Amino acid sequence: MNKVRFQDALNKAIQFIKENDALLSQKPIIIRDIYGCINVILQCKKNRNHKALADQLFKSLGSFAYSADSIFVYPEDLFAIDSLINSPDKIKIPETNPAIYLLDRQVTGQDWLRQPIQDEHPPRATLFGIKGGVGRSTALAIWAWDLAKQGKKVLVVDLDLESPGIGQILLPQEQLPDFGVVDWLVEEAVGQADDSLLRDMVATSPLAETAEGVIRVVTAAGSKEQDYIAKLSRVYMDINQNGEILDFAHRLAQLLQQLEAQEKPDIVLLDSRAGIHDIAAIAVTRLTDMAFLFAINTPQTWQAYRYLFSHWQKWNINLAAFRENLKIVAGMVPELGREDYISRCRESAYDLFLDTIYEETTAEELDRFNFAPGDNSAPHFPVEVLWNITFQEFNPQSEDYFRINRAQLSACYGNFLQTATQLVLGEYSS
Structure with missing residues (x-):
């Protein structure tokens, strides 16, 4: 048989x-x-x-x-x-x-199909990559700086708990906050996530010292960290809170709400871990207003996204609630053959969306979720981040880094900065 x-x-x-x-x-x-x-x-x-x-x-x-x-x-x-x-x-x-x-x-992955969490919050954006090494955290740091330059109060939260990084990019080691996201999650489980802990989780990045705005950073781990792995192994569980079972997604939502109430930011940037993981699912589909999906034009990148998009397509649960809030970012676009590379990246992204979450339309069905291949407002249409050797050893904490590299920064990240800000805040000023 x-x-x-x-x-x-x-x-x-x-x-x-x-x-x-x-x-x-x-x-x-x-x-x-x-x-x-x-x-x-x-x-x-x-x-x-x-x-x-x-x-x-x-x-x-x-x-x-x-x-x-x-x-x-x-x-x-x-x-x-x-x-x-x-x-x-x-x-x-x-x-x-x-x-x-x-x-x-399922043991993991159920949050890819769960309802977005409805709550009042300032504009939020999630930066996500199905695979690592696509320049996601670097782009987030530069975007945070650009927003602060425009006078915005930016709150950056490191949700890449398995591979923390954005905190160390934005903060020198000696300026890290005492505690991080994992501390709040383990302390909350025993009823000790109080206002004092919350205050000790946020630090100000010197990156925006000369800007009109400010960058406030919540790291995955704090400066007092002594047993990160032991904490990390305990953070994903559901807990009983006053007789109500609170899942991991709602616990993260509570953390964000409390941080936002304390900090009162103009915008919140979430650095999500790469891969098809529960915390990525929560950040991309349940907590954010706009998810930027970083990609490089390789078969393995698009195949990985296809696994995820096909899962959405198959069950079509809550897809309408977030699919318009997706935007492909072509990361690390090479210096040679850029136009051809971006064109091929756009074609690959369009094929992905067309085969999975775009809907078939007729002349009478203009309200269906679909876009023309060349529509630059479409989720599939990549906004590019250009690779430059200047950013190979990215260290925004070095003295006058942004003054020295201002021209390269504008050339490489200008389109992304303008598009991302317009999509999330509906505004942009250079």
Whole structure:
């Protein structure tokens, strides 16, 4: 007998339910556990006629099936079954009528499909790269400086907890705050994330000393750090807060809200870690007003983004809530053949969006989410950051760094700075 592979099991379960919908309950919920094994909640009483169906489904799913005796789950089987039936992570499987639902019990990655967190906050922007080494943190530091030059109060938060960096770019070691994001998360879990801790988490970057504005920085770790790995291993958990379970995304949202209330910034810049990780999912889709997706024009970069975009496309959950807030950034554009490189990058980005999250349109459907290839306002249309050897050893803390490199900075980052500021704040002054 041929083995059933992970990517086939769910489709087999969906097809089985479609074929037998008259014999099963309304609104069945497929549960796929952390191993990929499948059983189905039937919202009805146990029925002896279901036994033969259970045997059939068990055999069709191979190693990704629960036993025939437990592949169907009924309300009377579980005390807390309402928490499964009403789970916020339950999603309707597209193109199923009658409706079939999926509850995917993943260890990581569920935040890519969860609702954006709705709260009042100053403008926020997230800088993200599906792969590292694309110049994301350098661009953030230069953008923060440019905003401060325009008189803005900028709050920079390092959410790249697995590989901190923006704090060390913007702050000399001797000026780091005492504590960082990981401290707040571990202290909050035991009820000690107070105002004193919050004040000791923020420091002023000397980068903007001569600017009209200011750059305030929240680092991942503080100057008093002695056991970062031990803290990091504990920060991602959900906690019980006054009888309410608070997930990691809402914990980060609380941290940002408290920092914003304390600092009162004009704009908040979030430095997200690279890769398909929960904290990136939260920063890109749940906490921000605009996500800048950094890319270099290599097959591995676009394939990595395609994995993510295809996941959005497949389930199409909450996609409309954030897809207009995406913008591709072509990072580290080479000095030679720039126009051709940018053109190829734009073509690759357009193919990605067209194949995944752009919608097919007709002449009558002008409100569909789609853009022309050459529309520079489109999410796929890259805003470029040009590579220059001047920025190879980026050290904005060196004396008069920006005065020496002002011309190169404007040439390499000018378009990004203007576009990013306009998209997030709706304004730009040189």
